[in-house]
Amino acid sequence: MPNHTAAVQDYLKTMQLLEWDRGAPVATQELAERLGVSPASATNMLKRLASLGLLDHEPYRGATLTPAGRKVALEVIRHHRLLETYLAEALGVPWDRVHDEAEVLEHVLSEDLEDRIAALLGEPEADPHGHPIPSKDGRLPRLSARRLWDLAEGEVVSVQRVSDHEAAALRFLASAGIKPGAMVAIVGRGPLAGPLFVRVEDVPDEVHALSKDLAEAVWVA
Amino acid sequence: MPNHTAAVQDYLKTMQLLEWDRGAPVATQELAERLGVSPASATNMLKRLASLGLLDHEPYRGATLTPAGRKVALEVIRHHRLLETYLAEALGVPWDRVHDEAEVLEHVLSEDLEDRIAALLGEPEADPHGHPIPSKDGRLPRLSARRLWDLAEGEVVSVQRVSDHEAAALRFLASAGIKPGAMVAIVGRGPLAGPLFVRVEDVPDEVHALSKDLAEAVWVA
DNA sequence: GCGGTGTTTTAGCCTGGGCTAAATTACGGA
DNA sequence: TCCGTAATTTAGCCCAGGCTAAAACACCGC
Numbered sequence: 407m408p409n410h411t412a413a414v415q416d417y418l419k420t421m422q423l424l425e426w427d428r429g430a431p432v433a434t435q436e437l438a439e440r441l442g443v444s445p446a447s448a449t450n451m452l453k454r455l456a457s458l459g460l461l462d463h464e465p466y467r468g469a470t471l472t473p474a475g476r477k478v479a480l481e482v483i484r485h486h487r488l489l490e491t492y493l494a495e496a497l498g499v500p501w502d503r504v505h506d507e508a509e510v511l512e513h514v515l516s517e518d519l520e521d522r523i524a525a526l527l528g529e530p531e532a533d534p535h536g537h538p539i540p541s542k543d544g545r546l547p548r549l550s551a552r553r554l555w556d557l558a559e560g561e562v563v564s565v566q567r568v569s570d571h572e573a574a575a576l577r578f579l580a581s582a583g584i585k586p587g588a589m590v591a592i593v594g595r596g597p598l599a600g601p602l603f604v605r606v607e608d609v610p611d612e613v614h615a616l617s618k619d620l621a622e623a624v625w626v627a
Numbered sequence: 628m629p630n631h632t633a634a635v636q637d638y639l640k641t642m643q644l645l646e647w648d649r650g651a652p653v654a655t656q657e658l659a660e661r662l663g664v665s666p667a668s669a670t671n672m673l674k675r676l677a678s679l680g681l682l683d684h685e686p687y688r689g690a691t692l693t694p695a696g697r698k699v700a701l702e703v704i705r706h707h708r709l710l711e712t713y714l715a716e717a718l719g720v721p722w723d724r725v726h727d728e729a730e731v732l733e734h735v736l737s738e739d740l741e742d743r744i745a746a747l748l749g750e751p752e753a754d755p756h757g758h759p760i761p762s763k764d765g766r767l768p769r770l771s772a773r774r775l776w777d778l779a780e781g782e783v784v785s786v787q788r789v790s791d792h793e794a795a796a797l798r799f800l801a802s803a804g805i806k807p808g809a810m811v812a813i814v815g816r817g818p819l820a821g822p823l824f825v826r827v828e829d830v831p832d833e834v835h836a837l838s839k840d841l842a843e844a845v846w847v848a
Numbered sequence: 849g850c851g852g853t854g855t856t857t858t859a860g861c862c863t864g865g866g867c868t869a870a871a872t873t874a875c876g877g878a
Numbered sequence: 879t880c881c882g883t884a885a886t887t888t889a890g891c892c893c894a895g896g897c898t899a900a901a902a903c904a905c906c907g908c
Binding site for chain 1: 886
């Protein structure tokens, strides 16, 4: 049952992340894009994973994780987020670099090391970007469903989490003080997909303009 | 130049270890055995590595690392031994298990993490089994060439290092107190390949009988 | 110098996981 | 209802790295 290759783990993990933010079923192209792989390769793997009972693949209409597949995905995500937290806390790896390191380590972390790391960190419930860490039995806290981008002018909210697969974006957000726990106020927005203007409470004299991409990568409570 | 696969790294690392304790050139079979791979597979890989300039392969007579190959091998060995040390010190992983964990982590340790770990440990010169850790520029301390097995009755020596790829052996040695730094006296030996009888200084009232295999896995200064 | 034995290499095959190019299907608009 | 476009799948290919069975070689003893 275990013993999945790194590629299999990556596909399942990405399936779960996409189901969370685009909803199921997941389109082949979306998946391929996220994984940096051609759509044909993704189809190929989807067929393999379906035949292993890890997901259901309705040809031409997308795929959905089965409970077995979701279990594997959550284990990988747990590894990833524990590692991010550990690297930041224990080794001082900066915010914008923990993701890439964790990306490779997640596939080789043994059960024993996982437990040691989790214990050492005090069984943390969120990684440095605010993403919840699944528990060993695969449960995880309810997530807020609002993006910073979707707020109206005048709202004041607390940052819950920020997307982590764009190091450059993370660096900018960090420099602006936009990180989990920070309070942010919407002070205005440009036309259509124009920038969103926000003020961070700790630095009240600066206003930051966020592109749509950036404002969609920040989730609030 | 970098970007070698895990398999390539394993072959080069094993080549270096064999050159150290059997001498060069390394026989195909020896290599295959250590890697748990068929001799045909080893030949195959030797040809690839030779064509990459990482080793010289004299068909039917064995292989020898080139400077380029040795460089890679030493980097992998540095990763391995740093990781063993880190796992033992920072995460409390027991002596007999650090090797297997390091075996997979060594291939995915980034330069940045390597540096952080080394700094955190104070640039250690030996891993928990007493094996020297190559420096970043690939130099490493002179090794003693005497095995416990080769000593005469009556000699008293200090343990320098113990071989680490047999968890069961490590557990026994640990329980007997035979670890780097310990002083050991040879109190007698059985006939031929019969057992070697030793006393550990810290525990003067116990005499341990070591098989040839075991006594060859312990190196002394 | 001639075999026999054990080691090494060759030949041919397999799996995982990529790729491109071509065929297929879904679906929105006229 | 039909058609064009975009998404998806199929077909066929490649590379890394394993394997087994068969051939080639080295070397030792006679």
